Amino acid sequence: MTSVTNYLRRIAARLTGHALAFVARFITAVRADWRGIEPIARQRVYFANHVSNADMPMIWTVLPGHMRRQTRPVAAADYWLKTPLRAFVGPEVFNCVLIDRRPEARQEDPMEKILQALDEGSSLIIFPEGNRNMTDDPLLPFRAGLYNMGRARPEVDLVPTWIANLNEIMPKGEVIPLPLICTVTFGAPIHVAPDEDKDSFLKRAADALLALAPPPPGGAS
Amino acid sequence: MTPTTLDILFLAFGVLGLLTALTVLGEILRGRLPHGQTNPVVETFVTRVHSWWAMVILLSLAVLGGQTWVILLFAFASFAALREFLTFTTKSKADHLSLVLGFFVILPLQYLFVGLGWSGLFTVFIPVYAFLLLPIVSALRGDAKRFLIRVAETQWGLMICVFCMSHVPALITFEMPDGSDRSILLIVFFAMVVQLGDLFEYFGGRQFGRRRVAPGLSPKTLEGMVAGVIAAALIGAALSWITPFGLLGAAGMAALASLTGMFGSLVFAAIKRDRGVKDWSHLIPGQGGLLDQLDSVIFAAPVFYHVTNLIWG
Numbered sequence: 001m002t003s004v005t006n007y008l009r010r011i012a013a014r015l016t017g018h019a020l021a022f023v024a025r026f027i028t029a030v031r032a033d034w035r036g037i038e039p040i041a042r043q044r045v046y047f048a049n050h051v052s053n054a055d056m057p058m059i060w061t062v063l064p065g066h067m068r069r070q071t072r073p074v075a076a077a078d079y080w081l082k083t084p085l086r087a088f089v090g091p092e093v094f095n096c097v098l099i100d101r102r103p104e105a106r107q108e109d110p111m112e113k114i115l116q117a118l119d120e121g122s123s124l125i126i127f128p129e130g131n132r133n134m135t136d137d138p139l140l141p142f143r144a145g146l147y148n149m150g151r152a153r154p155e156v157d158l159v160p161t162w163i164a165n166l167n168e169i170m171p172k173g174e175v176i177p178l179p180l181i182c183t184v185t186f187g188a189p190i191h192v193a194p195d196e197d198k199d200s201f202l203k204r205a206a207d208a209l210l211a212l213a214p215p216p217p218g219g220a221s
Numbered sequence: 222m223t224p225t226t227l228d229i230l231f232l233a234f235g236v237l238g239l240l241t242a243l244t245v246l247g248e249i250l251r252g253r254l255p256h257g258q259t260n261p262v263v264e265t266f267v268t269r270v271h272s273w274w275a276m277v278i279l280l281s282l283a284v285l286g287g288q289t290w291v292i293l294l295f296a297f298a299s300f301a302a303l304r305e306f307l308t309f310t311t312k313s314k315a316d317h318l319s320l321v322l323g324f325f326v327i328l329p330l331q332y333l334f335v336g337l338g339w340s341g342l343f344t345v346f347i348p349v350y351a352f353l354l355l356p357i358v359s360a361l362r363g364d365a366k367r368f369l370i371r372v373a374e375t376q377w378g379l380m381i382c383v384f385c386m387s388h389v390p391a392l393i394t395f396e397m398p399d400g401s402d403r404s405i406l407l408i409v410f411f412a413m414v415v416q417l418g419d420l421f422e423y424f425g426g427r428q429f430g431r432r433r434v435a436p437g438l439s440p441k442t443l444e445g446m447v448a449g450v451i452a453a454a455l456i457g458a459a460l461s462w463i464t465p466f467g468l469l470g471a472a473g474m475a476a477l478a479s480l481t482g483m484f485g486s487l488v489f490a491a492i493k494r495d496r497g498v499k500d501w502s503h504l505i506p507g508q509g510g511l512l513d514q515l516d517s518v519i520f521a522a523p524v525f526y527h528v529t530n531l532i533w534g
């Protein structure tokens with residue numbers, strides 16, 4: 001009986017995934033620009049800018065099926081376990097690696113869970129700014145997690161991933177998304193150099209990500 | 222089966238036959254090149270033919286389905302076009318609601334009015350009512366920074382992508398002098414002469430184009446445009462049997478539509494150049510966006526609609 005229920009839940013998760021991808025494509029015609037990598041199933045950590053809750057589904061949507069099944073977003077447990085619906089969508093549809101953002105309450109080390117997922121062969125999607133960027137700056141300072149991952153598993157490609165236009169599609173506080181074209185640009189992979197310290201690597205990673213951002217609409221005027 | 226349906230099928234199969242011939246021609250041109258080489262002109266031609274297959278099949282099915290399907294098809298085309306256009310316009314957070322209204326209220330209402338045949342309303346709805354309403358909605362959010370640029374560019378997008386585009390399906394509402402239901406064929410006539418005129422303009426310009434009409438903006442040449450308009454007029458004359466225009470009238474209307482469309486492409490080239498983009502989007506593989514493909518049709522539609530009503534209405 002449990003196995004039948006599990007089976008049905010998995011089918012429901014797959015269908016929900018396809019429906020979400022369809023909605024994302026209908027609203028934003030989201031498209032991948034494979035500028036620095038090929039769309040092949042290599043193990044990677046996609047690190048992206050974060051302005052909206054729709055960021056992760058956008059990357060997830062543009063990944064071809066064979067890459068999507070191998071890729072797990074790293075996401076906050078307090079967000080994705082809040083309601084039964086989110087607990088279905090986060091862990092089961094997107095197959096998220098859920099980590100606890102509250103250091104005082106957590107049972108397990110988030111980095112251990114992340115490295116475990118990498119050791120199982122999964123690719124990851126992470127947002128190294130930690131929180132959604134609500135400022136006018138293009139990026140918030142990166143947290144250390146990206147550096148620690150790159151240091152612990154130096155063979156994994158760290159791929160800068162810029163999501164364009166989402167702050168106009170869904171600004172904070174708005175309910176209805178604006179249908180504008182969203183582009184997800186994948187840059188050339190970077191790695192932590194053997195003698196590189198945390199701050200210089202994080203700066204290099206942020207620069208690699210920013211270099212993918214398109215000029216603002218309306219030109220320089 | 223009504224005579225109109227038979228004519229639509231006849232035209233659809235005629236165009237599909239033409240596309241088959243063009244597809245074969247493209248493969249012959251490819252085959253004549255040495256092994257492993259490609260010619261950019263031939264590749265452009267082949268990708269264009271491929272996207273025409275999709276466009277022709279979609280338009281044929283919609284026209285066979287009747288008025289509702291044609292209006293739905295163009296409503297979705299307007300949606301995709303507006304999405305491309307507004308991606309590149311100036312806007313701020315304060316415009317979010319007015320832009321959402323543009324997509325989800327103004328656009329459906331415009332096509333509803335077209336579907337109901339309320340020509341008195343759909344010809345003024347966006348130029349007057351949306352024009353006045355949307356800046357109010359933006360102003361209420363209290364952000365004055367680049368306000369005129371923001372509202373002007375939004376209005377331009379709505380005019381082009383919704384108002385102008387909706388004049389293509391609006392041709393259905395034209396009352397034929399003989400009282401028949403053949404006005405839907407005017408859409409076929411219009412789309413064919415504009416698109417084929419563009420094709421002949423492109424290849425005519427490549428063959429013997431010398432004088433550029435807008436240097437620095439577009440590769441269009443005077444010779445290419447003349448070739449395109451003449452070709453459109455001849456095709457229009459050949460298709461005069463599906464129109465109420467008569468032989469000379471059909472040739473003249475085709476030339477007018479084709480010429481307006483070419484200048485429309487020129488205007489769109491200027492906008493793209495200004496925004497630093499080559500294509501509006503990547504919706505149509507190898508072709509760019511919907512606006513790249515339909516810019517001429519969009520621009521020519523209101524002119525064709527009004528001249529048709531003025532002379533034959």
